[in-house]
Structure formats: structure tokens, C-alpha cells
Amino acid sequence: MGLDTRIGCAGWSIDRQSAPRFPGDGSHLQRYAAVLTAAEINSSFYKPHQATTYARWAASVPADFRFSVKLPRSISHDQKLVDIDELLARFAAEAGTLGDKLGCVLVQLPPSLTLQPAVADDFFARLHDSFDCMLACEARHGSWFSDEATELLRRHRITRVIADPPAGQPGIYVPTTDLVYARLHGSPRIYYSSYDEAYLDQVAAYLKDRSGWCIFDNTASGAALPNALELLDKVRTQSQSKTT
Template sequence: MTLTRLGCAGWSISREAAPAFDGAGSHLERYAAVLNAVEINSSFYRPHKPQTYARWAASVPDDFRFSVKLPRSITHERRLQDASALIGQFAAEAGALGNKLGCVLVQLPPSLRLDTVAAERVFPQLHEHFGCMLACEARHASWFSDEATALLHAHHITRVIADPPAGQPGPYIATTDQSYVRLHGSPRIYYSTYDEAYLQSVAAWLAHRDGWCIFDNTAAGAAILNALLLQQLQAAAPAPDRQNWQA
């Protein structure tokens, strides 16, 4: 049996989705009673205190997991260069999630070409600080080369599969035995909803893999509704012969 960590980039609950989250408590507590994962994107823009992360961890069930986005100060400002102090600071903050930290997401800027020297330095530092899954959403074509695939595989970094695809559309080449899917909304990124036929194909693809599926089409509230529909489709046991979904 496979396990999907299913959730959204944030735990806001729209008015339309509210009936599915009718429990008591904060938005996070209600969200975590229905879905089993969430991606914290706000950490990309600003730091959070360890006490904040600890409070979030205490608000969710034992089997719930957080994915936390690496700060842009590391990926976009330093561009993976001379980032050891910043990685240590981030680990001291997000590490307060404890065993509920399930993944650290490294999203690279579209202009950042494959830099093997920087990557060979940063990826071990991340593993040193975090004992969880590491996922990389690279968006420059050079990160989809054979050299990049070998690099990610060697450092046990999961290559993100994204929709819309960035960097290099085409066959998805896995770099670990887990998957990390980020669905940003298409055709209008961050806004568009996904129809049932598309989500059925995603459900069938996920049925054969362990990993994460995060909806980032949050701008108009589509993410939470899409996550709920995908959850229902997964529960309905998608047909095993539909394995060819690609973002």
C-alpha cells in the first residue's frame, strides 16, 4: 500500500470548503483533522520563531506532517552560495516541528543554472541539519540534464514534478523512491482549478508511489477543494492501468 501526503500550500479554509472542516479549533486544527500534510510557504518569505513551529506541531495529529520551504535568502538571494549560517538558522527554527517535519522544499529561481559546486556543498549541509525528505523544485533546463539527475540521485534529493512544468517539460525522471508533486494551477498559475478527469489521472499515478501531493493553486481557493476531491478519488481506488500522468 502506498502513502500519499496530501495537502495545500497553507491551511486556509475557504467558505466553499468549510463544510468539510466542521471540527472545532483553529484553521490548522480543523485542516489537520481532514488532510494529512501541509506545505509552509511563508517560511520562504520570512522567518518564524521556533515557538511558532512548536505550536503548529502541537496543533496536529501524530501522523500529520509539514513540508517547509527553504528561505529565499538561501535560494534566490545567495543562490546557494555561502549559505551555511542561513541553513543553520533555518534549521534551528523549523526544527522545532520535531518528528512532524516531513520534508524541506528547495525551490530554485528560474534563472539559476545547475551549479554542481554549490549543490555539492548545500545538499550535504541540508542532510546534516534535517533528517527528513529533501525535495528540489528546479526551474532551469540545466537541472533536468543527466548530470543533474545523477547529482540529485547521489544526494538523495527528490526531484519535484510540477504543473505547469518548469525548466524542461517532458518525461519525469525520478531521483529517489519518493515523489513530490506540486500542482500550481493551469492554465492560470495559482488560480485555475483542476477538473475531475485530470485529478483522476493524478490519483492513478499516485496509487503506485509513496510521496507528497501539494496544491499551490491557492489564490482563489481552488487548492483546498481540489485536495478534497483528490482525496475522494484516491479512496475510490483508481484503476491500476492509468499510470501515465505527467504534469
């Protein structure tokens, strides 16, 4: 698949329609991780999880599986990235028990948060001090898509998220690292709409020669897992055609 492509969902619930693709015993996570290679932990945004919970999740998945963990809203939304040492230390201690199964930390910023270069510079430095995995940022205010923001993200090796539908992004997506982190929220109805085959063909083509993540967040009506499976099939077919 691609160069190193991870396809998954925000969470690992298995709906009845998709269940035949996930046979066998075990928890939903164990069955999910036998087919897909990534999952985004969104619940960490809303509430902390015990270190033992993260460790149990890590022990439930194969060696090549990776989690992306969403930064708590207490840091991104409540504190707006300022005075966050204690909160960040707690989050790092908890999520860090994922060990080598921690593939990415996702930062989603509120639509009202404008770029303050000095604040962002300090925050991303602290984030790198706390985690040695991939770091991705989904900003939703137009100031985070300026040339100044692009240079700042590149300097700190922060992958700018490709979001659908995009929020705050004027014009064409400008990457900030060699990695991809796509979050597909559902369109036209965010969190609900399923993606059609033509759109998934475009996503597969985009991922073809790129490394990174593609996470489906259109979970509200159960569209995420069928979309992820369809994209997985397309990317695998694409990869097989390259080797034959």
C-alpha cells in the same frame, strides 16, 4: 491511500465552500489537520518564523500529520546556495522545532539559477547535515534536468519535484528517488486555475502505487482546498477498491 500518500495544500486556510468538510472547533490548522495529512509551509520562503511558532503548529496537529517547509529565499534566491551556513543554521533551528512533524524540506530554485555541480554538491550535503527528513527540489532552469543533474540529485537522495505547469523541464519527468513530491500550481492560469476531474483522475492513478506528497498551490482563487479534497476522495475510493 497509495503506499504512503500525503495530500494537502500550500497553507491551511479553509474557504467557505469547503468548510462543511472541516467541522468542529479549533483553529483552521486544527480543523484542516483532522481531514488532510499534510500541509506545505510556504511563508517560510518569504520570512523567518520563530521556533515557538513552529512548535505551536506541531502541537496543533495529530501524530500522523506532517509539514513540508519551504527553504527561505535568502538561501535559494539571494545567496544562490553559496555562503549559507549562518542562514541554514537559523532555518534549521527554527523549523527543527516541528520535531517528528517535519516531513520534508522543499527547495525551490529561481528560474535563472543554472546547475553548478560543485555548488549543488556542497549545498545538498549541508542540507542533509541539517535535516534528517525527506528533501525535495523544484528547479526551474533546464540545466537542472540534465543527466548530470539527475545523477547528482540521486546521489544526494533529493526528490525532484513534479511541477504543473513544469518550468525548465524538457520532455518527460525523470524521477531521482522512489518518492514523489508533486506541486500543482494551477493550469492554465498559474496559482488560480482549478483542476478538472479528468486531470485529478490522472493524478490519483499516478499516486496509486507510489509514496510521497501531492501539494496544491493554486491558492490565489481558493481552488487548492476543493482540489485536494476531491483528490483525497478519489485516492481513498481507489484504495478501498483494492481491498474489496
